[in-house]
Amino acid sequence: MIDQYYITVIPxxxxxxxxxxxxxxGKEIPLKLIKTQSYNGMTDLIYIRR
Structure with a gap:
């Protein structure tokens, strides 16, 4: 089971x-955004399960 999801967006x-x-x-996994960080043109999105 995953506790936190760290997703980095690179444009x-x-x-x-x-x-x-x-x-x-086919199941939807509800997530809650808990933090964002931007650096070097990238953005980290950190989520937890709702």
Whole structure:
């Protein structure tokens, strides 16, 4: 089980994307944003489960 999700956004335009999570079985996972950090043009998003 994952306690926290750290997702970094790097602003680059791609022709098509790759799924971040493959096996969520069609279920929605409710998350709550707890913190953001920006540095060197990137942004970290830190989430916990609701």
């Amino acid at each position: 680059t335009i791609l022709g098509s994307g790759i799924r971040l999570f493959e096996n969520v079985n």
